[in-house]
Amino acid sequence: MDNKLMHIYEALLFNYGDPLWWPAETPYEVIVGAVLTQNTSWGNVEKAIANFGDDLSPETVAEAEIEQLIEIIRPSGFFNQKAVYLKAVTSWFSKYNYDVSTVQREPLEKVRAELLSTRGVGPETADSILLYAFEFPTFVVDAYTMRLCSRFPIDAGKGYASVKAHFELNLPRSVKLYNDYHALIVMNGKEYCRKRPICDGCPLADMCERSGL
Ligand code: SF4
Known part of the structure; x- marks a missing residue:
């Protein structure tokens, strides 16, 4: 297990609370x-x-x-x-x-x-x-996840399959955790870790190396 991933998750959850995703009725x-x-x-x-x-x-x-x-x-x-x-x-x-x-x-x-x-x-x-x-335990990777990995940095390799495997290998296999984690990364990506990041106030600022910025 990679404690870094859990620390990121806990910091995001503390800041945003339970994201209650996906926004859909069925x-x-x-x-x-x-x-x-x-x-x-x-x-x-x-x-x-x-x-x-x-x-x-x-x-x-x-x-x-x-x-x-x-x-x-x-x-x-x-x-x-x-x-x-x-x-x-x-x-x-x-x-x-x-x-x-x-x-x-x-x-x-x-x-x-x-x-x-x-x-x-x-x-x-x-x-x-x-x-x-369908609530299968599979981790979703998107552009916000890739950006977080490169900036933090998280050594998850390159490409969708590699990043997905890194998160799944280093986190407990849990639908709820995968669900919330992806949602929280998206929320933080929209709020702070944008193309031009707003690092002041970002809940990950104390831990993030801001690689390449
Ligand atoms: S501190 Fe800056 S670079 Fe690091 S995750 Fe937050 S917004 Fe992104």
Whole structure:
């Protein structure tokens, strides 16, 4: 275990409290959000999700004409591609009869491999879906995580798989911990560890070497 990772987690948790992520009402909404958030802000995702009204379900997406879907998700940008991706991930979910507990009974690596072979689903999207929709213990790595690793620094290697493995090998295997940790990194990345960091007031300032800054 790497105590550095736990110290970072504790400092972030102390500062921000329990993040209560992911901001969605149903597991399927998590899936939709994970696809729509690619290359756009969460605010745009919220506008797209709001366009579904009370009708955000896998059945609705499966039955919708692609042109209809494009209009609904237009605020999220890259709507032509994302409509195709939503259809693809919904088609994958249909193999489980849109039933969360059926997916959860499968081995994590099998479901992860299926998602990764689904059009438009890369490692970050797959792990977000696995962790936040289905509560599998898989660590989500994003640009904020990479930035924190390079600045702190955390010697997690380069690339998605290496950083994910480093966190998983050095933290207790816990859905709640992985869930909160990723959320807290994102919160701190938005608040302080931005492209141009605001180190004054950052809850990690006492520990961080600010490598390369
Ligand atoms: S102290 Fe600065 S560089 Fe380090 S995590 Fe905080 S904002 Fe980022």
